[in-house]
Amino acid sequence: MGDWSVAEMPSLDGDTVVVTGANSGLGFEGTKAFARKGATVVMACRSVDRGEDAAAEIRRSIADADLDVRQCDLASLSSVAGFTEGVRDEYGGVDILCNNAGVMAIPRQETEDGFETQLGVNHLGHFALTARLWPALRASDGEARVVTQSSGAHEMGEMDFSDLMSERSYGRWAAxxxxxxxxxxxxxxxxxxxxxxxxxxVRSVACHPGYADTNLQFRGPQEMGSNVRLAGMKVANALLGQSAKQGALPMLYAATADGIIGGEYVGPDGLLGMRGAPEFQQSNEASRDEDDAAELWSVSEELTGVEFDVSA
Known part of the structure; x- marks a missing residue:
């Protein structure tokens, strides 16, 4: 891939792109890049006000940016359902879906539907979103892509289906x-x-941003009320983090580059995968566990109440 950059993205004129968490961080930078290439970008944001502020900022540098800010709270299955219904009615087809939004290392909380929040937002909300947008992805004029944002932190994860919501034991980083x-x-x-x-x-591709300097790192310390942890995270971001613009490159490559094969994993090519240009990488053995994957799919359908029939 070399030093691939947004300049190498193809024209996206006529394409519809959905980005979750589009008002800040990686989602904001991704939205800006998609818009610059001519796409209509549906900005799926928990806060419409923050989404509109972000859209206004993008339009100051891209005057003709085609942006559609819509409310989508991944911690609420009813919000996800309302969002997807509106997108299907308005656009019919969706060409790219970026499952980007997330929360990180927060104290244990539960979503509106009673899910542990990190699993509920980062996975279950996106599972329901993708399933409900599946007819629109199939209706794309070309090859649609689903890009799911993961993290190097997947290596410290474990799928314990006997305590999936971490009710018996909760560690914010483990969750x-x-x-x-x-x-x-x-x-x-x-x-x-x-x-x-x-x-x-349709193709499904995974990615991770490395260590990107975004607001994602600050929510945990803020909700814990720890000024010391917040200050430490700010120092770590300044010393170790690459820019959100650089961190968005793996997602943009996975979404638009030619020759992408479904099932790829894209991340930065630098030291420990923390920064750099996009490259294909290998995730850990647990992420390729077919039994866990099948069980997670079944459990996700049951928990969300959304049947995801890929053949439909």
């Missing part, structure tokens, strides 16, 4: 790792089901 492992299991299982059902118009 984050589990949610990021779930992202990969989902992305790979989706591609396996695409292949098994002879679906040739």
């Amino acid at each position: 984050y790792g589990r949610s990021k492992l779930a992202n990969l299991l989902f992305a790979y299982e989706l591609q396996d089901r695409i292949d098994d059902n002879g679906v040739d118009d």
Whole structure:
């Protein structure tokens, strides 16, 4: 891939792209890049006000940016359902879906539907979103892509289906790792089901940003009320983190580059995968566990109440 950059992205004129968490960090930078290439970008944001502020900022540098800010709270299955219904009614087809939004290392909380929040937002919300947008992805004029954002933290995750919601034992980093492992299991299982059902118009690709300097790192310390941890995270971001613009490159490459094969995993090519240009990488053995992937899919359907039939 060399030093691939956004300049090498193809024209996206006429394409519809959905980005979750589009108002900040990686989602904001991804939205800006998609818009610059001519796509209509549906900005799926928990806060419409923050989404509109982000859209206004993008339009100051890209005057003709085609942006559609819509409310989508991944911690609420009813919000996800309302969002996807609106997108299907308005656009019909979706060409790229970036499952990007997430929360990291927060104190234990539960979503509106009673899920542990990190698993609920990072995985279950995106599972329901992808399933409900599946008819629109199949309706794309070309080959649609589902890009799911994971993290190197998947390596500290473990799929304990006997305590999936971490009710008996909760560690904020362990729960984050589990949610990021779930992202990969989902992305790979989706591609396996695409292949098994002879679906040739959608590809599922996973990615991770390395260590990117975004607001994601600050929510945990803020919700813990720890100024010391917050200050430490700010120092770590300044010393170790690459920019959000650079961190968004693996997602943009996975979404738009030619020759992408479903089931790939894209991350930065630098030291320990923390920074650099996009390259294909290998995730850990647990992320390729076919039994865990199948069980997670079944459990996700049961928990969300959303049947995801890839052949439909």
